[in-house]
Amino acid sequence: MKKFENKIAVVTGGNSGMGHGTAKVLKEMGATVIITGRRKEAIEKAAQELGVTAILSDQANLKDIDNLVSEVTEKFGKIDILYINAGISATASIELETPENFDKINNINYRGVFFTLSKFIPHLNDGASVIIFSSVLASTVSPGLSVYSASKAAVNSIVKTAALELASRKIRVNSISPGAIDTELFSKMGMDDEALNGMTDYLIGLTPLGRIGKPKEIGQLVAFISSDEASFITGSDHVIDGGATLL
Template identity: 40%
Template sequence: MSQKLSCKVALVTGGTSGIGLATAKRFVAEGAYVFITGRRQTELDAAVNEIGKNVMGIQGDVSNLADLDRLYATIEQEQGHLDVIFANAGVGQPIPLGSITEEHFDKTFNTNVKGLLFTVQKALPLIPEGGSIILNASTASIVGTPAFSVYGATKAAVRSFARNWTLDLKERKIRVNAISPGMVPTPGYDQFGFSEEQAKEFVESQAKNIPLGRVGTPDEIAKAVVFLASDDSSFVNGIELFVDGGMAQI
């Protein structure tokens, strides 16, 4: 069986759980060597062990530019180049207008916007002509959700990055696309502060708005990221690919 990412070198930020981990697994299964990042060493080590082969974990926070410099120095030393970036690391917490704090705003924008921007910009010297950059956006970029205005604003910025960077990088033939997952329960939902019962109720309430009648899985998102990373999408550039069961499409 042919492998869609054979001999490619890829980076997945926020690769220790959920969509990031599922994507790193898919990348390796498709023949890539993968670097993953995460803020917590214990979780990073566990993810590397779970992936099993052709993977290296590098601890760091994407909102910390020194950590990004160290990341890319390591990638350059280990592999010399980078064919694919999945800028996946992100945070989100439900806080309604009237209760938004400066700390909440700064944390969300520093990771989802500043961190993503410099994740891509600092990687550019390592990306050869024909590389693929995939930005993890969200259906929140176009659909309003109570208490998620700050998060939604960061994801709208991510979508804008994809459009503009497509033009900035056209001479190098580097493709930039955004993927926008819908409702996909992951360990990242822990930051919402829900109890187990509240989390279940939240997911069930959201599933009612999805034409397919269910929420998605991290692996379903990962398969779509593989498509955007591979030559199967060689003429796909600047798009926002919704993988949401139709939730934001009707």
């Protein structure tokens, strides 16, 4: 019997990157997996590749979150693993930041995370695992990423409060904070191939283990935190960065 057989797992932002890698791992371990995303073609393609269910949903849209919760619970019942992974980033100095970009980032990374968790809580099985995607930038400083960093610091605060509020139901709430992972994030930020390769080399140089991480490694961490072996872990942030924050 696979570890997550008969378990229902929801992965937001599961059409690419770390969400895709996590959905693949959970599926391989026997879970029934539902992935979400904002782009219909991308989410349907990913679902076909992975053999999972796709639901079109924008984490920045509260109506979409309501529809997601309704569709998941009507088709699958209560949830055992909730990985709130969807998020965006963009660079700008504090001086040049715009209200529009500030709202765009926070509507997905903070407000969307908060209400995805809030609206799923009544539909979580007792003993469920909730994992929220954070970042090492929640506790480190990088010029040009003040809004993104603040949104992730807010996530870490939500995790601790939720862990206390849900402890009586044995629901564990944790976050993971990746460093440099091999995803589409930088290309989505508008970098061309030359800039992307330069950024990758730069990040490798900042990582003591001498490489950047893989989406599958995020999935393996999510799977461990969601397993019975981690049943005494809650309210914690789990850094997975190859040692970069040690420097």
